[in-house]
Amino acid sequence: MRYETPSLTRWNARAYDSSFGYVSAHGAPLVELLDPRPGERVLDLGCGTGVLTADIARRGAHVLGIDGSHSMIEQAIAHHPGLDFTVGDGYDFTVAQPYDAVFSNAALHWMSRDPDAVIGCVREALRPGGRFVAEMGGAGNCAALTAAVFTAWREYGLREPELPWYFPSPAEYALRLEKGGFTVRLLEYFDRPTPLDECPNGAADWVRMFAGSLLDRVPPAAVEPLLRRVNELAAPALRRETGWMADYVRLRFAAERR
Numbered sequence: 001m002r003y004e005t006p007s008l009t010r011w012n013a014r015a016y017d018s019s020f021g022y023v024s025a026h027g028a029p030l031v032e033l034l035d036p037r038p039g040e041r042v043l044d045l046g047c048g049t050g051v052l053t054a055d056i057a058r059r060g061a062h063v064l065g066i067d068g069s070h071s072m073i074e075q076a077i078a079h080h081p082g083l084d085f086t087v088g089d090g091y092d093f094t095v096a097q098p099y100d101a102v103f104s105n106a107a108l109h110w111m112s113r114d115p116d117a118v119i120g121c122v123r124e125a126l127r128p129g130g131r132f133v134a135e136m137g138g139a140g141n142c143a144a145l146t147a148a149v150f151t152a153w154r155e156y157g158l159r160e161p162e163l164p165w166y167f168p169s170p171a172e173y174a175l176r177l178e179k180g181g182f183t184v185r186l187l188e189y190f191d192r193p194t195p196l197d198e199c200p201n202g203a204a205d206w207v208r209m210f211a212g213s214l215l216d217r218v219p220p221a222a223v224e225p226l227l228r229r230v231n232e233l234a235a236p237a238l239r240r241e242t243g244w245m246a247d248y249v250r251l252r253f254a255a256e257r258r
């Protein structure tokens, strides 16, 4: 049977690379923070199409990319034939041999159902002293975008949608890491306004790509006008002369398995 993490069935790996390549493009500082060394074993959790997995491999590390989406892994294998990728679930994965580091960019906030289970799997995948280096959405991430969604849904008489993400505060996530057997060595929480250069249709394109599940309960005829309304509502906060700017807030950390 083909395994697909439930919240992931909408990922379109081709569109992801062509329109949302900025996600991995912003990952370079995180690879610097990881500082992979030749010969190290690194696991890239939620690797997507493998762009950062390949960056890590170029630094001489042995890296395995895992992702819950078949379409992402298929794309990763096609683009990086010499590297190792596998389909796996962040809530429930095991490894045969411990890793020196687990890396994760822009993926942990998608594992919203049980963040402690994810942290537990990461801990078990690491040797003692191994590093967990990651960046995810933090509290307040995309607040203007999601406020526009809520208002538009309300105006159309639709039930308030449940957002699929987990955007923790630094204190909350640090506590989870500490309780989960990690020592937090670095934790940064910062605004990262992000140009949506590849989204000619602004917030509407963003909703389709990243929050497509919200449209599940929307009558098909209402989708277009609803998304147009999202754009109108989001525009004052997010539309600049140069284009759309998403109001991203990031949480970046480096922790060590005790």
Ligand SMILES: C[S@@+](CC[C@H](N)C(=O)[O-])C[C@H]1O[C@@H](n2cnc3c(N)ncnc32)[C@H](O)[C@@H]1O
Pocket: 005, 008, 011, 023, 024, 027, 045, 046, 047, 048, 049, 050, 051, 052, 066, 067, 068, 069, 072, 088, 089, 090, 091, 104, 105, 106, 107, 108, 110, 111
């Ligand atoms: C925004 S993409 C980031 C991909 C890549 N790390 C990058 O920087 O481009 C988020 C990724 O997390 C993956 N993901 C979400 N939930 C997951 C889960 N429970 N287990 C494994 N991967 C998951 C998605 O399939 C998707 O590829």
